[in-house]
Amino acid sequence: xxxxxxxxxxxxxxxxxxxxxxxxxxxxxxxxxxxxxxxxxxxxxxxxxxxxxxxxxxxxxxxxxxxxxxxxxxxxxxxxxxxxxxxxxxxxxxxxxxxxxxxxxxxxxxxxxxxxxxxxxxxxxxxxxxxxxxxxxxxxxxxxxxxxxxxxxxxxxxxxxxxxxxxxxxxxxxxxxxxxxxxxxxxxxxxxxxxxxxxxxxxxxxxxxxxxxxxxxxxxxxxxxxxxxxxxxxxxxxxxxxxxxxxxxxxxxxxxxxxxxxxxxxxxxxxxxxxxxxxxxxxxxxxxxxxxxxxxxxxxxxxxxxxxxxxxxxxxxxxxxxxx
Numbered sequence: 557x558x559x560x561x562x563x564x565x566x567x568x569x570x571x572x573x574x575x576x577x578x579x580x581x582x583x584x585x586x587x588x589x590x591x592x593x594x595x596x597x598x599x600x601x602x603x604x605x606x607x608x609x610x611x612x613x614x615x616x617x618x619x620x621x622x623x624x625x626x627x628x629x630x631x632x633x634x635x636x637x638x639x640x641x642x643x644x645x646x647x648x649x650x651x652x653x654x655x656x657x658x659x660x661x662x663x664x665x666x667x668x669x670x671x672x673x674x675x676x677x678x679x680x681x682x683x684x685x686x687x688x689x690x691x692x693x694x695x696x697x698x699x700x701x702x703x704x705x706x707x708x709x710x711x712x713x714x715x716x717x718x719x720x721x722x723x724x725x726x727x728x729x730x731x732x733x734x735x736x737x738x739x740x741x742x743x744x745x746x747x748x749x750x751x752x753x754x755x756x757x758x759x760x761x762x763x764x765x766x767x768x769x770x771x772x773x774x775x776x777x778x779x780x781x782x783x784x785x786x787x788x789x790x791x792x793x794x795x796x797x798x799x800x801x802x803x804x805x806x807x808x809x810x811x812x813x814x815x816x817x818x819x820x821x822x823x824x825x826x827x828x829x830x831x832x833x834x835x836x837x838x839x840x841x842x843x844x845x846x847x848x849x850x851x852x853x854x855x856x857x858x859x860x861x862x863x864x865x866x867x868x869x870x871x872x873x874x875x876x877x878x879x880x
Contacts, residue, residue, distance in 0.1 A: 587620055589645050593630070593636075593647070601764075615828060627718075628657070629657075649812050656719065659871075659872045660718045674852075678833060679809060679848050680807070681846055683721065683805060686761065688776075693778065722738055726877055744764075781803065788843065829851070
């Protein structure tokens with residue numbers, strides 16, 4: 557016969573399921589927070605502000621973007637990991653926060669896989685390698701030659717060790733034999749200010765903060781880091797087109813909820829976000845930001861994330877890159 561302890565456990569489980577079902581049925585009944593773990597003007601922030609209005613309309617509740625910058629995005633992501641799994645706190649994540657961070661830091665304050673459930677991938681964002689016009693290089697080959705003649709003198713921007721910019725810079729050094737010096741900022745949006753002013757030679761930046769300065773001529777784009785040319789900069793070659801093979805480096809953006817968020821809520825969020833990204837005005841706006849839109853199911857992204865963590869762990873090992 558079932559003892560009292562077993563009855564209590566089953567009763568508690570049944571109550572939890574009932575409460576979860578009720579919460580999912582009544583959700584959303586108040587505004588939703590989406591944590592952007594980088595400052596306003598960053599690629600995550602720009603994408604979030606583009607895709608959330610139609611999601612908000614579909615859900616009947618406002619979605620508030622909460623910028624929580626710091627520690628290469630880890631500060632904001634940790635807040636998202638600790639949030640209640642009730643569908644009222646979402647987190648924007650990237651290759652840096654959910655793959656590189658785990659590859660580089662065994663003492664990370666959150667687990668990208670255990671503490672989150674993916675909603676969907678938003679898309680892939682190549683980086684731009686851009687220089688101040690005063691730098692004597694009109695293409696990537698010339699920059700490499702210049703860097704070889706001045707070892708360590710050319711500085712490039714990163715947002716810390718656990719960032720794609722830093723890892724991509726290390727990979728560029730390993731593949732070409734150059735030595736350039738990383739300078740860490742909180743975000744590309746902040747570092748581009750110094751590059752435009754000529755205080756930093758090379759911007760290893762995401763599209764949203766760098767594109768306007770390339771288009772205005774204040775910066776010169778030498779290459780993009782994706783496997784194909786960016787629709788936003790069709791005349792700028794890829795790093796591989798410049799003769800450096802095995803250099804496909806992009807920053808993916810995604811939306812996450814805390815682990816244990818009720819499945820019906822996750823499914824509804826997945827449906828509304830993927831529908832919003834597919835809308836022509838949203839899709840076109842993301843492309844103008846330099847993003848190559850792509851959505852996934854929650855399950856598909858879980859598998860993709862596992863593969864990304866494994867890949868970048870190996871790249872970091874080969875680059876001898878350690879956490880800060």
